[in-house]
Amino acid sequence: MKEFDYRRALDVSGALALLDADPDARFLGGGTNLVDLMKAGVERPARLVDVRELPLAGVESTADGGLRIGATATNSDLAAHPDVRRRYPALAQAVLAGASGQLRNMATVGGNLLQRTRCGYFADVTKPCNKRVPGSGCPAVGGEHRNHAVLGASEHCVAVHPSDMGVALTAFDAVVSYETADGPGELPIADLYLPVGDTPHRETALPPGALITGVTLPPAPTAANSRYRKVRERASYAFAIGSIAAALDVRDGVVRDARLAFGAVASRPWRARAAERVLTGAPADAGTFAAAADAELAAAKPLPHNGYKVTLMRNLVVAVLTELAEEATR
Template sequence: MREFDYRRAGDVAGAVALLGADPDTRYLGGGTNLVDLMKTGVERPTRLIDIRELPLDRVESTRDGGLRIGATVTNADLAAHPEVRRRYPALAQAVLAGASGQLRNMATVGGNLLQRTRCGYFADVTQPCNKRIPGSGCPAVEGEHHNHAILGASEHCVAVHPSDMAVPLTAFDAVVHYETADGPGELPLTEFYLPVGGTPHLETALPAGALITGVDLPPAPVAVRSRYRKVRERASYAFAIGSLAAALDIRDGVVREARLALGAVASRPWRARAAEEVLTGAPAVPETYAAAAEAELAAARPLPHNGYKVTLMRNLVVAVLTELAEEAAR
């Protein structure tokens, strides 16, 4: 790890001013991803701006009945918050499914959204990687890719986004708030992550120098009955090979509203709009859930060694929706 400057920000405006537009400066929250990448040489910042003491560590109800989550709220505090558990249970479940207890005590909401991919080629500076060095190639296409993308990938990058938290946030229409030198701004999470295309090194739509200040969850009565299910290769701390955040509103045997987002299948949390369209207004039966899964996965383009994810995600959608329907019928 090379030497770097360290500053501690006292307020949001000061943090933004310290970073400016310097591409080699990074904000430091919990450091659970950034510091690891600094150790391997993937990230080489010349300055770190510590934002942990900024007044962004609260979860508050909004006037319209939603929630506002500060950027420095820890994952542990988010999962334990009673209003999160009551109104958006899938979000609490997703946070608890991610990382270990020690990491959740340190990791922050803003940092979680900005974490980088866990692709082995990205983490190995001796290997080419279009995310690290644009134009150098993507060895995962022909190499090790069993945990890589089946949706929305390109020949330039087939890595997946590793966040559990971002999956239910996507399903429930979260909005990211940020601050820049020119003032505040916001981005729906569905627009926050950029499509891979030919520029996988451009990961988010955040303006240069922007500091995430929080995330708003709009009111979503359907989210009260929601679930997050994560499939991984071992029961202990591990990244997903596939995950699903789902919520259903069923009345008189008919799906009135559905929210679905898939994780670990694309470079960003994947909002399952096609599946939602099939579900809405249809009978709440397993055949409908299977048709919804098929509609969403029709766009899947698996690689030679990750085709199992298509079957896995199809079964996961049917299983979780069936469980939610049975719960609603009790």
């Protein structure tokens, strides 16, 4: 591991100043992703600015009935918060599915959103990778890609985003707040992650030097009837091969509102807008749910060894929506 300087920030302005003083500095939250990448030589910061002591760990209701989550709140605290479990259960489920208890105790909300892909080629500095070294190629396209993207990928990168939390936040239209030396800003989470295109190394729309300070969930009554379902290759702690965050409002057998987002199928949490359009105003039955899944997955472009994900996600959509519809009518 490259030798690095370590500084602990006690306020936001101090953290920004410490980062601005060194172009090779990085913010450090729980370190559950960054430190691993430093050990592998993928990340080589000259300075780490520890932001865990910043006063950004709260989870509180907003005046309009939404929820404000501080960036340094741990995943464990977020998942256990009674307002999260009652009003946005899919978010609590996603966090609990995302890691072991030890990791959840360390990992922060801001860091979770900025974690990087678990693609084996990205993590191996002896291999080319456009995300790590722009222009070097994407060996996953013709190599090992069983767990890689089927939606929104390009010939330059087929890696998937690993966050479970981000999938639920995407389904609920979360807004990410940040601070820079020039002042505060906000980004809808749908705009936070950039399309892969031909620049996979540019992962987010955050300005240079930005520090995520929190996430706001707007009021969403539909979210109270929501679920996160994750499929993985083993029952213990593992990254998803496919996941879904879904919320459903059913009245008199008709879908009045639906929220869907997919995980582990694209370079970013994938909001299933086409599926939502099919669902809204349609009968809450298996035929509608299958049609919604097919509408979203029509854009899928699987590689030779990951076509199973299309079938997996179709079945996942139908199963989870059926469960939610049954619960809504009890």
